Amino acid sequence: MLKQVAEGVLIHQSEFCQSNAVVVHGRAGVLLIDAGVLGDEMAAVADDLRELGQPVVAGFSTHPHWDHLLWHPSLGAAPRYGTARCAATVRDRLPDARAKARVAEMMIPPDIVEQVPLDLLGLITGLPAEMAQIPWDGPQVRIIEHQAHAPGHAALLIEERGVLLAGDMLSDVLIPMLDLNDTADPIEDYLAALRLLEGAAGDVDVLVPGHGSIGGADQVRARIAQDRAYVHALRDAHVLSDPRVGPSAKDGWDWVAGVHAGQLQRLAQRSERDGTPG
């Protein structure tokens, strides 16, 4: 069930969108990052941890999208964190039960909605912006915050284990999905975030994306280059050649082409609205 990817770092990959929940062993229990999506999967992770005698002592959500904000009662009542901006975005977007019902109706695929427990959705505490690490009793987990995929999105670097958790970036199956909501320059934000990750990831041996396959050291640079090429193609309206879009997409990921088309369309609308050349 849980699979070790580095010393003291384990993952559980969901059937839904290859979502990776990450467990980090600490001194008195584990840190659980992006806990999972399907209720029975999260309950199984909780069972595994109970068998190992490892309570969850802290949680973390990499960003304010529903599939990264879930929790299951059997995981216990540890504090769950996100960046300050992530938590503020959750408060804005999920002010009440009606908003939660809208998430269920409009964002969660109908075929799994019954299996996604929403009671504990988004109950996270924002960490002060100057806090550079997750506060917990275990290996240092550095927070690398950037604006690219979502407000307050955080990648996490566990330096002493050589692990980078990339959130919804650096995936082998998902293209860069830009935050086109309230951002002035989504393309430059994304490129800046890739530079930030490039600067931080020099000694990384294991790359864990929020969705997709685990990568080795060579994959860090390769996926940064691939994401950068995608964003450049969007910016410069180049013909796209990206293995994640089109017939080369992995099985079950053909919908990514639709995401790409949607991004092209929204960027074109923005440049029309702003009067800037496409």
Ligand SMILES: [Zn+2]
């Ligand atoms: Zn996301």
